[in-house]
Amino acid sequence: MTFTAPTADQLLAIRVNAGIEDLAGHDRFSSASFDLVEAIVEGIGQFAAGEFAPLNWIGDREGAKLANGTVSLPAGFDAAYKAYVEQGWNAISGDLAYGGQGLPFTLAANVLENLGAANMAFSLLPMLTVGAIEALAHHGSDQQKATYLARLISGEWSGTMNLTEPQAGSDVGALRTSATPRGDGTYSIKGTKIFITWGEHDLAANVIHLVLARTPGAPAGSRGISLFVVPKYHLAGDGSPGPRNDLRCVSLEHKLGIMASPTCVMSFGDNDQCIGELVGRENEGLKAMFTMMNSARINVGSQGVQIAERALQQAALFAAERVQGVRAGSPDKSPVAIIEHPDVRRMLMRMRALTEGARALLYYTSGQVDRGALGIEAAQARADCLVPMLKAWGTDIGCEVAGLGVQIHGGMGFIEETGAAQHLRDARIAPIYEGTNGIQAADLVTRKLGYEGGGVVTALLAEIARDCAAVPELASLAEDCRAVASWMIESASLDDRLAGSVPFCTMCAVAVAGWQLQRQARDGAGGAAKAAVADYFARIVAGEARGLKGSAMAGAAGLYALDSGALAG
Numbered sequence: 001m002t003f004t005a006p007t008a009d010q011l012l013a014i015r016v017n018a019g020i021e022d023l024a025g026h027d028r029f030s031s032a033s034f035d036l037v038e039a040i041v042e043g044i045g046q047f048a049a050g051e052f053a054p055l056n057w058i059g060d061r062e063g064a065k066l067a068n069g070t071v072s073l074p075a076g077f078d079a080a081y082k083a084y085v086e087q088g089w090n091a092i093s094g095d096l097a098y099g100g101q102g103l104p105f106t107l108a109a110n111v112l113e114n115l116g117a118a119n120m121a122f123s124l125l126p127m128l129t130v131g132a133i134e135a136l137a138h139h140g141s142d143q144q145k146a147t148y149l150a151r152l153i154s155g156e157w158s159g160t161m162n163l164t165e166p167q168a169g170s171d172v173g174a175l176r177t178s179a180t181p182r183g184d185g186t187y188s189i190k191g192t193k194i195f196i197t198w199g200e201h202d203l204a205a206n207v208i209h210l211v212l213a214r215t216p217g218a219p220a221g222s223r224g225i226s227l228f229v230v231p232k233y234h235l236a237g238d239g240s241p242g243p244r245n246d247l248r249c250v251s252l253e254h255k256l257g258i259m260a261s262p263t264c265v266m267s268f269g270d271n272d273q274c275i276g277e278l279v280g281r282e283n284e285g286l287k288a289m290f291t292m293m294n295s296a297r298i299n300v301g302s303q304g305v306q307i308a309e310r311a312l313q314q315a316a317l318f319a320a321e322r323v324q325g326v327r328a329g330s331p332d333k334s335p336v337a338i339i340e341h342p343d344v345r346r347m348l349m350r351m352r353a354l355t356e357g358a359r360a361l362l363y364y365t366s367g368q369v370d371r372g373a374l375g376i377e378a379a380q381a382r383a384d385c386l387v388p389m390l391k392a393w394g395t396d397i398g399c400e401v402a403g404l405g406v407q408i409h410g411g412m413g414f415i416e417e418t419g420a421a422q423h424l425r426d427a428r429i430a431p432i433y434e435g436t437n438g439i440q441a442a443d444l445v446t447r448k449l450g451y452e453g454g455g456v457v458t459a460l461l462a463e464i465a466r467d468c469a470a471v472p473e474l475a476s477l478a479e480d481c482r483a484v485a486s487w488m489i490e491s492a493s494l495d496d497r498l499a500g501s502v503p504f505c506t507m508c509a510v511a512v513a514g515w516q517l518q519r520q521a522r523d524g525a526g527g528a529a530k531a532a533v534a535d536y537f538a539r540i541v542a543g544e545a546r547g548l549k550g551s552a553m554a555g556a557a558g559l560y561a562l563d564s565g566a567l568a569g
Contacts, residue, residue: 003053003118005045006309009356010363011038011108012530016523017360017516018106018367026374035067041108042088045113051080059122059260060422064201066252071200071262077122081155081203090126090155092545095137098149106366108165112299113362116306117234120426122259123306125158125198127299132159132210133290136229139280139288144229147239159206161292162193162230162266167526169440172212172286173222177268179276180214189247189276190211191231192267195433199264200232200249206241207232210292211268211276212285219283227285228276229267258423272319294387296434298369301390302362303430304398308355311405311423315351318342318418320409338408348405353517353537354397356530358390360516361509365390381456385448386465386512388440392502393509395430402427405499441501444487444508454489457508458482458542464515473542474514481507484552495556503548510545514538 014020014037024032055076062074075422084090094100114121133152136144143224151157168174177191189211192200200207209230218224233241234423246269253263253317268274280288319339327336338344365386373378402424413420433438461482468474484504488497512567514537521534 003049003056003310003313005041005049005114005117008043008360009359010045012520012523012525013359013363013516014041014106014110015364015525016520018104018370020367022104022105023104023367023370023374025400028102029370030372031101032103032107036103036313037107040092041110044111047084047087047089048114048118049160051118052082052115052122055080055122055260056119056422057419059119060426061259063259064262064525065339066200066249066251066262066287069200069248069524070202071249071252072202073260073262077249077260080122080224081125084126085155086529088121089115089133090129091153094133094153095149095521098145098153104366104370106363106370106558108342109298109302109362109366115360117309119260119304120303120310121258123303124258124261124384125201125203126155127296128161129155129157129159131161131296131297132208134295135210135227135288135292136279138291139227140229144277144279147235147279148229152208156204157206157208158198158201159208160199160210161289161296162199163289164195164293165192166194170436172225172289173220175212175214175225175422176212177213179215179226179228179278180293181215182275184540186275186277187213187215187228188269189228189274190270190272192250193255193266193268196264196266196382197433198262198414199266201262209247209266210279210289212289213276215282222286224283225285225289226282227279227288230274230276233274245275246271256428257422258429282556293434295383297387297391297440298362300434301358301365301392301394301460302385304394304396304427305358305362307398307423307427307430308351308401310356311402311420311427312351314350314420314423315405315408316348317347318412318420322466344408347491349533351401351404351538353533353541353567354401354493356520356533357510357517357537358394358397359540360520361386361394361513363388364516378456382460383458385460387442388444388448389505389509389512392431392437392440392505393433393513395427396506398430399424400426419441430537437505438502441505442498445497445501446494449485449488454485457485461485461508461511464511468515468518468538471518471538472513473538473546474511474518477507477511477514477542477546479545480549481511484549487553492553492555497499499556499559500552500554503552505546507535507548507552510542515540 015203021500058074091100096102179187211228211230236242249264250267251265322338323335327340368383406420407418461478465475467477517534521531
């Protein structure tokens with residue numbers, strides 16, 4: 001159950017897929033020399049393995065606890081989080097003006113990849129803070145930035161996202177939390193939010209909640225939602241935490257996995273004294289929240305990579321040590337480690353190809369985000385299209401790889417003491433939160449596919465087809481994706497597009513991931529192992545994705561052949 005950061009593969013992806021050396025050629029990122037990049041990647045890998053990873057098992061066994069309104073974590077979490085803050089890892093990509101290091105988002109993504117592979121539940125604490133920073137940096141007032149950003153960027157304070165309510169899950173427009181003006185520029189917040197990740201805990205000095213609510217007379221639905229910053233503690237004159245705000249965690253959810261991540265039911269304004277400030281303008285809260293969610297969706301896609309890496313490492317170690325059976329067809333009848341059996345090798349090769357492919361997609365996306373931050377509009381548009389692919393396919397492969405890890409362990413994989421089952425339990429939330437994978441696919445075909453009349457996605461696919469002309473499986477997959485995209489843009493009804501959205505999203509993600517693996521293989525730094533993984537991905541994974549074309553273009557008619565009553569049985 002140990003963890004070793006995959007530093008070499010991360011550095012390869014950061015250099016080849018994110019193009020870190022090109023980014024360092026711009027003034028904004030000029031400090032990101034490759035020597036510094038290597039030091040950061042190696043340093044956070046060692047930190048994650050030494051501080052976060054040892055807490056993974058106890059976090060799963062003991063979990064977060066709620067008592068007298070306070071959420072506590074097992075022994076060791078407080079010290080590890082303090083070390084994380086003191087060493088500056090939370091500030092990697094933060095604004096220099098607020099104490100950040102001003103480095104590319106790509107490196108912040110690497111910090112979270114390592115923390116999450118070491119301890120996925122714990123890594124959600126800094127991940128949500130990153131999203132809060134993004135929302136306030138883009139939409140907060142100068143005073144709000146001055147008040148909150150420095151301490152959020154350092155990690156001294158943590159941040160949350162408060163969207164979901166009991167009656168309003170994916171339909172955010174159905175929320176009922178209210179925000180009533182108090183006459184002094186602040187608002188009284190009243191309502192209940194559920195599924196609030198790290199909504200209450202004792203590791204940070206303050207928790208800064210970003211809360212969606214409605215003001216009096218606001219339009220119905222999502223058009224009438226505003227965003228508010230609601231601190232756990234009011235601030236004293238010197239900016240330090242003062243009296244407690246009127247908000248509390250009333251319960252913790254009992255979950256399948258990520259036990260050490262407190263998933264809170266939060267109550268605001270029980271005594272009508274919860275005070276918050278408007279972020280941005282009234283009725284524009286969803287726009288601000290989507291800034292936060294876009295960052296979170298990239299980092300949730302990364303969670304698929306994280307859990308896949310951890311499951312792969314554990315399964316490979318087990319397969320190399322577990323002696324069982326004789327190699328079929330071998331004249332030597334001595335028992336061998338199960339890694340010598342063809343089917344176990346098939347599973348391990350698939351796990352590795354999926355993990356490294358998803359990592360390549362993660363860093364390609366991150367590099368496009370960084371170019372978007374430099375004002376390169378084409379890169380930002382491409383990043384916007386890549387995000388749903390990364391979030392959906394990345395988290396799907398996290399579940400698949402974790403499942404294969406259990407399978408390689410055999411019966412022991414079903415026994416909790418090996419730890420393989422924890423990876424599968426932890427992985428299962430990632431396709432659900434921050435917008436289900438079905439919503440990601442719908443976003444791709446209803447919004448992102450429409451960018452420039454389809455030009456952004458089709459240009460991406462054309463580039464893949466050209467660059468992979470010598471790899472027929474990938475070139476053909478890219479052409480299949482273009483055919484589906486053209487049909488969706490030119491002929492398909494909305495229902496038909498939505499019916500084919502998930503297979504289309506998978507096809508596109510596999511095409512991009514396979515392309516980026518080919519770029520790594522051509523670079524040569526990964527040696528024969530990377531070439532073998534890239535070849536396997538192209539032949540097997542891309543070949544399977546080509547088989548989804550029929551499903552992507554099947555249309556919706558067959559889905560409505562039964563009425564709702566008959567379908568439900």
